Amino acid sequence: MATPSVAVPRRGRRRSDFWARVLASPWLLLTPAALALAAVALYPLVYGIRASFHKYRYGRDVGSAGFENYKDVFQDHTFWTAMGTTAKYVALAVSVETLLGLGLALLVSNQLRFSRFFRVTLILPMTIAPVVVGVIWRLMYASDIGVVNPLFNAFGLSDPNVLANPGSAFLGVVVVDIWEWTPLLFLIILAGLQSLPQEPLEAARVDGAGPVRVFFDHTLPLLRPVLMVAVVLRLIDAIGTFDQIFVLTKGGPGTATQLISTYSYNTAFLFTQYGRAMAMVVSLLVLVLILMVVAIRYMRSAAMRTAS
Amino acid sequence: MTRERGISYARVATLLLAIVVALFPFWWMLVTSFKQPVDIFKGVSLVPQHPTGDNYNRLFSNYHMGDFLVNSLIVVTVAVAVSLVLGTLAAYALARYRLRFHLNESALVVSLLVRTLPAILLVIPLYLTLSKAGLLNTRLGLIIIYTGLNTSFVIWMMQSFLEEIPKEIEEAAMVDGDSRLRALRRVVLPLAGPGLAATAIFSVIVTYNDFLLALTVTSTPSAQTVPVGVSTLIGKIQIEWGPMAAAGVVGALPIMIFAILVQRHFVRGLTLGAVK
Numbered sequence: 001m002a003t004p005s006v007a008v009p010r011r012g013r014r015r016s017d018f019w020a021r022v023l024a025s026p027w028l029l030l031t032p033a034a035l036a037l038a039a040v041a042l043y044p045l046v047y048g049i050r051a052s053f054h055k056y057r058y059g060r061d062v063g064s065a066g067f068e069n070y071k072d073v074f075q076d077h078t079f080w081t082a083m084g085t086t087a088k089y090v091a092l093a094v095s096v097e098t099l100l101g102l103g104l105a106l107l108v109s110n111q112l113r114f115s116r117f118f119r120v121t122l123i124l125p126m127t128i129a130p131v132v133v134g135v136i137w138r139l140m141y142a143s144d145i146g147v148v149n150p151l152f153n154a155f156g157l158s159d160p161n162v163l164a165n166p167g168s169a170f171l172g173v174v175v176v177d178i179w180e181w182t183p184l185l186f187l188i189i190l191a192g193l194q195s196l197p198q199e200p201l202e203a204a205r206v207d208g209a210g211p212v213r214v215f216f217d218h219t220l221p222l223l224r225p226v227l228m229v230a231v232v233l234r235l236i237d238a239i240g241t242f243d244q245i246f247v248l249t250k251g252g253p254g255t256a257t258q259l260i261s262t263y264s265y266n267t268a269f270l271f272t273q274y275g276r277a278m279a280m281v282v283s284l285l286v287l288v289l290i291l292m293v294v295a296i297r298y299m300r301s302a303a304m305r306t307a308s
Numbered sequence: 309m310t311r312e313r314g315i316s317y318a319r320v321a322t323l324l325l326a327i328v329v330a331l332f333p334f335w336w337m338l339v340t341s342f343k344q345p346v347d348i349f350k351g352v353s354l355v356p357q358h359p360t361g362d363n364y365n366r367l368f369s370n371y372h373m374g375d376f377l378v379n380s381l382i383v384v385t386v387a388v389a390v391s392l393v394l395g396t397l398a399a400y401a402l403a404r405y406r407l408r409f410h411l412n413e414s415a416l417v418v419s420l421l422v423r424t425l426p427a428i429l430l431v432i433p434l435y436l437t438l439s440k441a442g443l444l445n446t447r448l449g450l451i452i453i454y455t456g457l458n459t460s461f462v463i464w465m466m467q468s469f470l471e472e473i474p475k476e477i478e479e480a481a482m483v484d485g486d487s488r489l490r491a492l493r494r495v496v497l498p499l500a501g502p503g504l505a506a507t508a509i510f511s512v513i514v515t516y517n518d519f520l521l522a523l524t525v526t527s528t529p530s531a532q533t534v535p536v537g538v539s540t541l542i543g544k545i546q547i548e549w550g551p552m553a554a555a556g557v558v559g560a561l562p563i564m565i566f567a568i569l570v571q572r573h574f575v576r577g578l579t580l581g582a583v584k
Contacts, residue, residue: 020489026401030415033398033459036391040456041422044433051433104326107319118323120571122330127567128560129517131535135556136333138542139340145549147336150352179333184578191575191583226583233424233579240426243519247539261428268432269524278432285429292421299420302583 045285052278059272069279079280081255082263085170089259090238093177098231100178101185106215108186109193119190123183130180134247137176141248166256169249173257176244181237185230192226192302193219225302232295236288260284334560341553348549363550364558371551372529373558376537380516383447383533387454388511394455395462396504400492402463403470404478416467419460427520435524445531450522454515461514462507465577469503470496506573509566516563534559 022028055065073079108118125133141148141162149159162172196219204214220227242261245251251258251266260280268277340348341363342356350357367373402412434453435444443449473496481491497504519535526532532540538555541548567574575583 020487022397023400023488023492026405026407029397029401033394033463036394036456036459037418037422040434040453041425041430041460044430044437047437048430048433051436104323107323114323118327120568121327123567123571123574124334124564125330127513128563129519129535129538131517131519131538132556132560135538135542135552135559136337138547139337139549139553139556140333142549145340145348147352179329183330187575188579188583195583229579229583236424236426240428242426242428243535246519246523247542261426264428265431265520268435274432274436281429281432284426288426288429289421292424295424296417296420299579302579 048278049282051274052282054275056272056274056276059274061274065275069275070283072276073279073283078255078258078263079260082258082260085255085258086239086260089170089174089177089241089257090235093174093181094231094234094238096174096178097182097185097234098227100182101187101189101230102227104182104186105189105193109190115190119187123187125180126183130243131247133176133180134244137172137179137244137248141172163249164253166253169253169256173245173248176248177238177241180244181234184234188230189223189227192223192230195226196222225298228298229295229302232291232298236291236295239284239288239291337553337556337560340549341557343550345550363554366548367551367554367558371537371541371555372532373534373537373555375529376532376534377558379447379529379531380533383450383454384512384515387451387458387515388508390451390455391458391462391511392504392508395459395507396466398459398463399466399470400496402467404475416464419463422457422460423464427518431520431524434521438525444525445527447531449525450531450533453521453525454518458511458515461511465507465510466500466503468576469500469507472503473499503573506570506577509570510573510577513563513566513570 051061052069053065053067055062055068104122108115140146143149143159143161143164148162152158152160160168162168200222201214201218204218209217240261241259242265245257245259245262246265249257251262264277264280264284267273267280335354339354339356342359342361343353344356344358344360344362347353347357398415401407402415406412407415438444438449438453441449443452477499478488478491478495481495482488486494516533517535518533519539522533522536523539526536529537538552538559541552541555570577
């Protein structure tokens with residue numbers, strides 16, 4: 001292996017002594033990063049959990065509240081509605097994204113000539129800011145200037161006015177999520193497919209198994225670790241969905257698209273009930289942590305599978 | 309024979325449909341951004357009837373888009389640069405030293421946790437903390453938040469890139485009389501260069517795209533970033549469709565270019581190195 005030999009200009013001896021000492025000590029290398037992580041993640045988490053046990057009045061901490069916030073939250077009808085909507089949203093969006101992503105990846109995987117082109121074009125929706133995704137779909141759905149109403153009219157259907165009615169608004173934001181994130185599943189599954197060992201698949205084909213049998217008996221089991229990484233990472237991310245909802249519906253009409261993220265955001269920043277909002281968030285955190293444990297397990301086995 | 313040809317036509321048709329579905333909404337935003345207000349309301353037209361740059365003019369003169377871009381540029385550049393340094397140093401330690409107490413493992417798990425935590429879990433305490441520190445509505449506050457969060461990503465990515473560089477190459481250089489520092493500079497960094505570049509671009513994308521944190525801790529164009537700026541165009545009673553579409557285009561364009569640059573490393577970045 002050729003290593004470019006860069007002429008290192010002689011700088012002050014002391015300076016290189018300093019760096020030599022830093023590099024020789026893993027603890028010195030780790031400390032700055034550890035401090036940064038502690039400041040913006042560990043401290044806020046601890047602080048937030050503490051806040052969930054405190055009472056806030058007009059945004060001011062007015063002392064300990066015990067489990068009051070949690071009791072309030074669990075008795076709050078709107079909270080459970082938001083939890084239910086979040087669950088429905090995540091389940092629907094992620095399962096459709098997985099199926100579509102898998103389907104597209106299978107279509108592209110042995111189309112080697114164009115797979116690069118497809119990869120570049122199909123991933124664009126997930127690269128841009130979710131806020132911009134929201135703007136794009138505001139423009140698509142708008143009842144006066146959009147294209148979705150005219151499209152329905154073209155098929156002889158009446159105006160759906162997607163974001164104006166509770167039922168269609170929910171489906172509308174799910175469709176946006178699917179548009180935005182199917183590429184993620186597509187891309188990861190495609191990478192997984194392309195790293196699969198070909199011999200067992202070939203052998204099965206030689207033995208006379210049809211494409212469907214090969215897929216369910218061989219491809220899918222081999223793909224499982226990669227598929228699980230993709231799905232679990234997407235699940236965690238989907239649970240926290242906020243930006244597009246904020247831009248598209250702000251949780252409305254009524255509470256049709258109110259997710260736990262928008263509800264806790266409103267509780268904290270419209271009604272300055274930080275303690276209560278944190279109690280909601282901490283309940284959510286428990287769920288996310290469980291998913292993360294699963295994610296880490298699958299990430300290890302996927303890393304082993306695709307390392308070779 | 310004909311059946312197989314039929315299948316391959318069906319496959320091409322499906323993929324083309326997928327591409328149209330993926331790209332058409334972008335086109336619609338682009339077209340709307342170049343239309344005059346009257347034409348926007350004149351029904352569906354897939355090209356601007358009388359193309360105009362007026363929406364973009366108004367976006368920059370009335371709606372502070374220039375300020376938002378400058379804020380984003382400063383915040384993203386500083387935060388990504390600092391976190392690359394912090395994260396790479398830590399990643400080097402994790403890739404090259406076996407630490408006590410299984411620290412290699414747990415450090416990676418912690419940075420994964422920080423990286424994947426939905427922002428809604430951190431935003432309330434971060435807001436309260438910044439408010440206590442008097443850093444609300446400042447670029448510095450945003451820089452601190454993004455630096456910390458992004459460091460976790462850099463650690464995870466760079467650890468996986470550095471681990472792929474065989475220790476032996478570095479050790480060989482050291483046997484030849486290089487100090488660890490020189491070995492790092494002459495051998496490791498050039499080999500890790502592409503990984504470092506991919507990590508940097510990924511960090512830029514994620515940091516630039518963040519909305520919730522910036523929305524909460526900033527409140528005026530003196531610190532608001534592009535995504536927050538874009539959202540301010542919507543809150544009004546009457547939506548200004550033209551400038552809003554233009555804002556979407558300006559917000560999306562730099563990131564799309566970056567994304568195409570790193571598309572080869574995309575999967576790795578998205579799965580935090582688990583799938584290569």
